[in-house]
Amino acid sequence: MRMMTFAKRNFKEIVRDPLNLSFLFGFPVVLLLLLSAIQANIPVSLFEIAHLSPGVAVFGLAFLTLFSATLIAKDRQSSLMQRLYTTPMTPVDFILGYTLPLIPVALAEGMACYFFAVLLGLEIHVNILLSLLLLLPVALLYIGIGLLCGSVLNDKQVGGICGALLTNLSAWLSGIWFDLELVGGAFLKVANLLPFVHAVEMQRAAIAGNFADIFPHLWWVLGYAVAILIAAVALFLRQMKQ
Amino acid sequence: MYAIQIEGLTKKYRDVTAVDALSLRVEQGELFSLLGVNGAGKTTTIKMLSCLTDPDEGDAFLLGKSIRREPAAVKELIAVSPQETAVASGLSVRENLELICGVHGFGKEKRNAKIRELTELLGLDGVIGKKAGKLSGGWQRRLSIAMALISEPKILFLDEPTLGLDVIARSELWDLIRSLKGRVTVILTTHYMEEAEALSDRIAIMKDGKLLTCDTPARIKEETGEESIEKAFIQIVRGADK
Numbered sequence: 001m002r003m004m005t006f007a008k009r010n011f012k013e014i015v016r017d018p019l020n021l022s023f024l025f026g027f028p029v030v031l032l033l034l035l036s037a038i039q040a041n042i043p044v045s046l047f048e049i050a051h052l053s054p055g056v057a058v059f060g061l062a063f064l065t066l067f068s069a070t071l072i073a074k075d076r077q078s079s080l081m082q083r084l085y086t087t088p089m090t091p092v093d094f095i096l097g098y099t100l101p102l103i104p105v106a107l108a109e110g111m112a113c114y115f116f117a118v119l120l121g122l123e124i125h126v127n128i129l130l131s132l133l134l135l136l137p138v139a140l141l142y143i144g145i146g147l148l149c150g151s152v153l154n155d156k157q158v159g160g161i162c163g164a165l166l167t168n169l170s171a172w173l174s175g176i177w178f179d180l181e182l183v184g185g186a187f188l189k190v191a192n193l194l195p196f197v198h199a200v201e202m203q204r205a206a207i208a209g210n211f212a213d214i215f216p217h218l219w220w221v222l223g224y225a226v227a228i229l230i231a232a233v234a235l236f237l238r239q240m241k242q
Numbered sequence: 243m244y245a246i247q248i249e250g251l252t253k254k255y256r257d258v259t260a261v262d263a264l265s266l267r268v269e270q271g272e273l274f275s276l277l278g279v280n281g282a283g284k285t286t287t288i289k290m291l292s293c294l295t296d297p298d299e300g301d302a303f304l305l306g307k308s309i310r311r312e313p314a315a316v317k318e319l320i321a322v323s324p325q326e327t328a329v330a331s332g333l334s335v336r337e338n339l340e341l342i343c344g345v346h347g348f349g350k351e352k353r354n355a356k357i358r359e360l361t362e363l364l365g366l367d368g369v370i371g372k373k374a375g376k377l378s379g380g381w382q383r384r385l386s387i388a389m390a391l392i393s394e395p396k397i398l399f400l401d402e403p404t405l406g407l408d409v410i411a412r413s414e415l416w417d418l419i420r421s422l423k424g425r426v427t428v429i430l431t432t433h434y435m436e437e438a439e440a441l442s443d444r445i446a447i448m449k450d451g452k453l454l455t456c457d458t459p460a461r462i463k464e465e466t467g468e469e470s471i472e473k474a475f476i477q478i479v480r481g482a483d484k
Contacts, residue, residue, distance in 0.1 A: 005344025013332040079328035083389065086292045086322045087345045088314060241296075 002089050006097030014067050014105065024067075024105065028060035028113045036120045046179060053117035054131060054203030055176030058196075060109045061139055062170040064102050065146040069158040072098060072150025076239065091237055098150075099143050106139035107132060122207075131206040137218065138199045141225040147232035151239050174200045195224035243306055245270040245397055245427035246291065250300035253286050253451075260286040262451035263300065268444075270305075270396075271424040275438040276431045277475060278448035284431045285325075287448070288399050291429070292322050304397055321395035325402040327382040328389070331375030335366055335385055338374050339392055346393045360388045364418065380411040387418070397427045404437060416441060435472035447475060449482050 014020055032053065039047035046052070075081045084094075110132045118124055149162050171177060174196035180188050191197045198220035205213035246268040253261040261283040268274045276284045289295040291302055293313040301308055307315040329338050336357060343353040361367050364384045369377060374385055383403065390398055403419070404412040419441055422428055432438055438445050439459045446456040455462060455478055459471050466474040 001347055002345045005341060008344075009330055009333060009337070009341050012337070013330065016332050079324035079326040080330055082294065082324050083322055083328040084345065085294055086317060086320060087342070087393070088317050088347070089345050093345075 002087075003093040003096045003100075006084075006089065006093055007101045010071060010098055011101035011105075013071055014101065020063075020067055023063045024060060024109050025112050027063070028056045028109065029116050031056050031059070032113070032116050032120060046177075049117050049120050049122045050207055051204060052176075053113060053120075053122055054207050055174065055200045056117075057110050057113040057131070057135060058138055058174065058199045058203055059167075059170055059176055060113055061106055061135065061142045062167045064106060064139060064142040065149065065166055066158070066162045067105075068098060068102055068143050068146030069148075069150035069153065069162045070155055072147065072236075073153055073155040073158045076150070077154060085240065091233075091240060094240070095147070095233055095236060098147060099140075102143045102146075103136065103139060106135055106143075110135040125207075125209070127207050127209050131203050134202055134206050134214065134218070137221045137225050138203075141195055141199070141221055141228060144225055144228035144232050148228060148235055151232060151235040169194070170196050173197060176200055195221050243270070244268060244303070245272065246274075246302060246304055246429070248287075248291075248300070248302040251287070251290060251297050251302055252299035253283075253290060253295065254298050259451050261290070261297075264448075264451070264453055265300075266446060266453060266456055268427060268429065270427055272443045273419070273423050273428045273430065273441055275442040275445045276429065276448060277435070277438055277445055279479060281450070282448040283451040284448055285401065286451075288322070288401060288429065288431065292320055292399055293317055319396045320399065321390040321393050321397075322399045323387050323390040323401065323403060325405060327379070327386045329374040329382055329385050332373065334371050334373055335361075335377070336370045338385060338389060342389045342392050356392050356394075360392050363391075364388045365414075380407050383407060383411070383415070387415070391422075391426075395426060397429065398422070400428060400430045402432055403430070404432070404434065412437075435470070435475055439471040445471065447478050449479050452482075454478050454482050 035047045035052055036049060114122065114128050114131065145166065146162065149158055153161060173191040173194050180191050180197060198217035202214050202217035202221060205217065244267045248264055248266050251261055251264045252259065264287060276287065278284050286295065290297045291304065291309060293309055293316050297310065301310050304316050304319055307319065309316050330341060333341065339357045339360060340353060343356060348356065361370055364387065366384060366388060369381055374382060377385065387403060404415050407415065419428060430438070430441065442459060444456060444458050445462060447454045462474050463469065463471065466477045468474040468477060
């Protein structure tokens with residue numbers, strides 16, 4: 001009950017911010033419309049809707065990091081956290097309370113993205129449901145990064161690191177906007193060592209129905225998500241003690 | 243049984259001793275003020291008593307529960323109203339009160355009854371639906387105190403409760419704090435000497451982490467031969483420098 005009450009509060013704080021909603025739902029839709037318009041005029045296979053929409057769905061989730069990190073950093077800096085630390089709430093209540101409310105937000109983002117993709121020509125298929133399911137480990141990855149950053153940074157630092165740096169890393173190293181093979185070399189190697197390109201490739205494989213191709217990528221995403229969540233929990237507990 | 247029994251409580255931050263072998267006792271239902279200049283150790287003492295910081299030496303027992311060995315049990319007994327207003331700014335007044343009821347595990351009936359009682363007691367009826375972040379400082383302070391009281395604490399820590407309030411708002415909060423006497427043990431920290439004198443059953447004066455004196459306002463004035471607690475405080479603190 002304690003955790004659910006806290007999760008409810010966090011959900012309200014996030015969805016009541018119009019800026020959050022516009023970034024989460026508006027930005028991916030604008031990207032889909034814009035790149036589909038380019039595709040209509042200058043056909044590029046990268047921007048075909050079945051290839052583009054999985055990447056945009058993943059990219060939209062990068063904003064979850066910004067929301068969760070900002071909320072946690074602000075809470076840490078305010079006396080509200082001090083008050084809550086003196087209540088019977090346990091560390092598990094805090095961590096789940098910050099993590100769980102972002103799961104439905106992530107699913108809603110994915111649904112909005114694929115809804116507009118269908119309007120733009122994506123075939124309605126059961127694979128969309130699988131893609132939505134596979135957005136969950138990606139969401140956990142981004143929420144974990146948010147929990148980690150929110151536990152060590154203040155809200156201004158969070159804006160720079162999670163808002164600018166992470167979204168750029170997610171964009172550049174994910175193969176959404178350009179083919180990483182064309183760049184090659186160290187850039188490609190670094191991209192393949194990070195989870196972003198694997199999240200996108202996993203989504204593309206699911207939408208295309210190439211189920212066997214999901215797996216190498218799913219392990220990468222899950223591995224990163226679990227490692228980052230463990231680090232985030234450790235750092236959160238450490239700052240709680242401080 | 244004492245509400246608070248402190249035995250040789252010590253806290254060091256590197257080479258600075260913030261609280262130095264503090265020992266004192268507070269009776270149940272007493273309104274007890276902790277006074278001291280900045281850096282005297284008041285806030286550190288409250289942080290240790292409310293289980294926010296672990297002591298390096300000594301122990302304290304709140305209604306018999308050790309802050310070192312039984313922090314979860316201690317947290318069931320206390321509430322803290324921090325110096326800054328500790329409210330969730332994106333939630334309404336009612337939602338803030340519901341949040342605290344939830345983290346204390348109150349059922350629906352008890353929650354609604356407590357919210358009715360506290361909004362009436364603190365005159366929050368007129369602003370119950372307003373967002374906490376949109377309220378004036380005085381109203382936020384009232385809400386912050388309501389959030390502390392709603393959990394039915396046996397021991398309430400009020401850290402600078404009237405800081406920054408106008409004369410009327412301060413007078414109204416004094417009346418509220420007086421009304422708690424006998425029912426709740428209140429530990430008050432304040433820089434306003436007249437506030438401590440008007441409200442307290444006993445006053446403790448600290449300097450450099452040490453307890454200089456602990457007595458009723460009348461006896462402190464009598465022993466120093468001063469007419470006011472402010473003058474008595476200056477004499478005691480300056481006397482400790484010599």
